[in-house]
Amino acid sequence: MSAADPVPEGWPDRAARAALVPDPQGGGGRLQPLAEDGTPTGPAARAADVWAAVAAVEARGTAPRWVWAAADSGYTPMLPGRVTRCHDLALTEALLVAHDGAFGQPRSLGAAWARLHGLPVPDDLGVGADSGDQDSLFAPDRLQLPPGTDPLTAVVAVHADQQRRVAALDDSDGTKARFRLLVAAESAGGLVAAEMAYGGLPWRNDVHDALLADKLGPRPVTRGALPAKLAETAQRLQEALGGRPFNADSHAQVIKAFADQGVRLASTRTRHLREIDHPAAEILIHYKELSRLHAAHGWAWQDAWVRGGRFRPEYVVGGVVSGRWAGRGGGALQIPRILRGAVVADPGWCLVVADASQVEPRVLAALSRDAGLARTAAEGDLYQALAAEAFGGDRDQAKLGLLGAMYGQTSGDIGPLLATLRRRYPAAMGYVEAAARTGEDGGLVRSVLGRTCPPPSAEWLDRTEGLEPGADRADRADDDVARSARSRGRFTRNFVIQASAADWALVLLAVLRGRLHDEAAPARLVFFQHDEIVVHAPKELAERVAELITESADEAKRLTFGQTPVRLPMVPTIVESYADAK
DNA sequence: TACAATGACACA
DNA sequence: TACGTGTGTCATTGTA
Structure with missing residues (x-):
């Protein structure tokens, strides 16, 4: 090995995994080869340029799964360099802790280390917080480790412990294999999120x-x-309401101004205003539209979030309890439709936009293995098929009923629709109703890959204390206890579907990331929003990218749900502007 | 002055 | 009588 070879002296030809710890300053770092179960298979090595070392090991084509504390310190500094796969200790810790029924616990390397050694668990100041200045990004205390603890030792130990905890999971029915998939997909999500934040x-x-x-x-x-x-x-608006000045942004003042004209407003909601017969109502609706555009996505927003022709939000992997991502800054996950025209591919490039249609009822069909609903979900338009099969061809009724069943709706005229669904699709309805009952009783439910919902709050337990769990818990007289129970039931009922849909989308993202790199470089994922993705690709690769998306969706379905007749279509369209999709 | 709660609306 | 789930962001208003 020559002195110029960035691969550290003595680094093995192959390693299943490798721990990676960048130095706090200077660009160096340490790596150590590990077996799949986390046991070191060689000594720790030092690299003068740790990212060059990682790139060189990757270039051999036998890349290990890199194990790091968190993507912000382990991966972001390496960009636009790339790794194939990783194990993100912080994201995995959160999944494991939640699986044990303890939610929202600190998940930093230091927190995991402390749990492992029975020490007081530090708060998560570093993980996921504002990145702050560059120096603090690599500071050891950002990892929340006790002073004097060697970060590489901690990474190796925490990783081995996580692998042990995963190995100890229930092994019936492929549960463990699915949780391993979840860990890999969540970690891959960390890579994608970092890459999308970097690329914009x-x-x-x-x-x-x-x-x-x-x-x-x-x-x-x-x-x-x-x-x-x-x-x-x-x-x-002011003139239409008698001419006296008032602040149109103040709900109280608006309601008073209308009242002075003899118009009673229950609220200033647009949908209420639409029913008000007064010329000012229409003006107010218009004002609110403009005002919102100005406040949320106006010039100030552009100054803050757009740089060099790229909108650069931050994504928070696992930021939603169901496993959906959250966004931080710029409202990345709420780009309003009217602004999508500003998302335009570079010259010679295009956007491949793909959207999963009717994903939640399809996920329910796959989850519950309801033969009837699965047959319905094998069709292109699930609601239409459902209508034909059970609702006399009325698509709106079919959609209303199924959405109501998935969200726990009880009001309106939905009763008869639910009865029909229960009769026709007993397994599917039984699945969501069992999830609801578990929630009402204070229990935990999990997604298909094993992501676990939060346990009830202490306050919730307090309120429902003394009541025997059971079917009648939510059926009691209309008191606070029953209300709380039903509310949690709606949450867990929806959780199993929303979280399983998120599992699938995450696996899709991981699969697609790999395929894009292998077969359509330099195409890049540039946006992901729950069940929609956008790939920025050179025009000549557009068709190939569209195929890769479709294939990845099928592969993700197979990995997540196994054999199922249910279709989970991801429909790609090739456009120049995001506004032209769909 | 700073922060939290509220109402409204954006997204899936 | 009621109440479909999650999220982020803004301006206003009330409280410490």
């Missing part, structure tokens, strides 16, 4: 500006001044 979503400020100018008028020169059309609308 193509964003055309000029298109965005034109849209803002059209709706709001030109950008005000004075900071904080209202744009012309917004001010003008507020003025018209």
